[in-house]
Amino acid sequence: MNDQNHEEPPALSVASLVKRYGDLTAVDGVSLTAHSHEILGVLGPNGAGKTSLLEMLMGLRGLTSGSVRVLDIDPATSERELRKVASIQPQQAELFPTLTTIETLELWATFYDQPRAPSTVLEDVGLTGSRDVRVRNLSGGQERRLLVGTALIGNPRVTVLDEPSSGLDPNARADLWEVITAFRDEGRTVVLSTHSMEEAEAVCDRVAIMHRGRLVALGRPSELIAEHAPHHVISCAREPGQDLSWAEELDDVVRVETVGNRTNIHARRYEDVMEAVSKAERPARDLRVRNAGLDEVFRGLTGADLGDETASDAGRRGEGVEAR
Numbered sequence: 001m002n003d004q005n006h007e008e009p010p011a012l013s014v015a016s017l018v019k020r021y022g023d024l025t026a027v028d029g030v031s032l033t034a035h036s037h038e039i040l041g042v043l044g045p046n047g048a049g050k051t052s053l054l055e056m057l058m059g060l061r062g063l064t065s066g067s068v069r070v071l072d073i074d075p076a077t078s079e080r081e082l083r084k085v086a087s088i089q090p091q092q093a094e095l096f097p098t099l100t101t102i103e104t105l106e107l108w109a110t111f112y113d114q115p116r117a118p119s120t121v122l123e124d125v126g127l128t129g130s131r132d133v134r135v136r137n138l139s140g141g142q143e144r145r146l147l148v149g150t151a152l153i154g155n156p157r158v159t160v161l162d163e164p165s166s167g168l169d170p171n172a173r174a175d176l177w178e179v180i181t182a183f184r185d186e187g188r189t190v191v192l193s194t195h196s197m198e199e200a201e202a203v204c205d206r207v208a209i210m211h212r213g214r215l216v217a218l219g220r221p222s223e224l225i226a227e228h229a230p231h232h233v234i235s236c237a238r239e240p241g242q243d244l245s246w247a248e249e250l251d252d253v254v255r256v257e258t259v260g261n262r263t264n265i266h267a268r269r270y271e272d273v274m275e276a277v278s279k280a281e282r283p284a285r286d287l288r289v290r291n292a293g294l295d296e297v298f299r300g301l302t303g304a305d306l307g308d309e310t311a312s313d314a315g316r317r318g319e320g321v322e323a324r
């Protein structure tokens, strides 16, 4: 797995990190680094261990074994020192319901030596129009944006964002991507978790894919696609009663699957496959072809369609100790 060659020391490094809850190993020997000028995405099915990993990075959860260093600081022993240079936007809201959005950012700004201007951050996260709305009256997406604002206001050198775009509409999500990439371009480090492969490809310089607590891939999206999914996807409308599973027998075809109302044929080369399915007795309709992307990498490595993997967790349970 590629962890990049950098001359400068990493902004964040994790070595052989383990987190157990009772007999469940939620994070199982993860090692990785993140650098300045870098956005590192953490992907994985529900229950893969992303939040456990992210919260250990910022000292919010104790670790069972292994080590974490953020800008040479040990989060487990120096949380106050860490808070001056690093921040986290957790998944769960921890805001005061009676404060307005601007009051919330003004309050957070007082925690830092050199904060950004609250009104600028408010604009960055697209909440200028809700400046005087109390937190308890914000929509779910607005609250998520405010949480991201609280993570950015202290001008942290490292920030950890746990599913920052969850619940955001497409315009708000695109705006957030602008904010996060601008932050990276200032030389800062962002570690974010996401369930959106589109988001990972759009903003992440590298992605770490977790599966059942383990790191199963780490690299640039283009490298992971070249290594794990070097094929095309021919997608067509799924007609009632139509069965394209015969295409699996064609040369070049890797697999055939149905996803919602589309049938997807994964193939190393697409020309002959397209011809075969468009000239079949019941020709495939609405054919589209694209290169495989992170979605295919993810599904190939985790065998899960962004589904919950806790149900198939038996292998992660064994003798262990409570370490929260």
Ligand SMILES: Nc1ncnc2c1ncn2[C@@H]1O[C@H](COP(=O)(O)OP(=O)(O)OP(=O)(O)O)[C@@H](O)[C@H]1O
Pocket: 021, 024, 026, 044, 045, 046, 047, 048, 049, 050, 051, 052, 053, 310, 313, 324
């Ligand atoms: N405090 C806790 N006590 C016991 N088990 C926990 C605790 N927190 C998480 N777990 C378990 O650890 C595993 C990993 O959970 P975690 O929240 O880290 O996963 P995740 O990848 O962030 O999931 P999601 O994508 O659903 O947010 C899950 O099986 C979860 O049930």
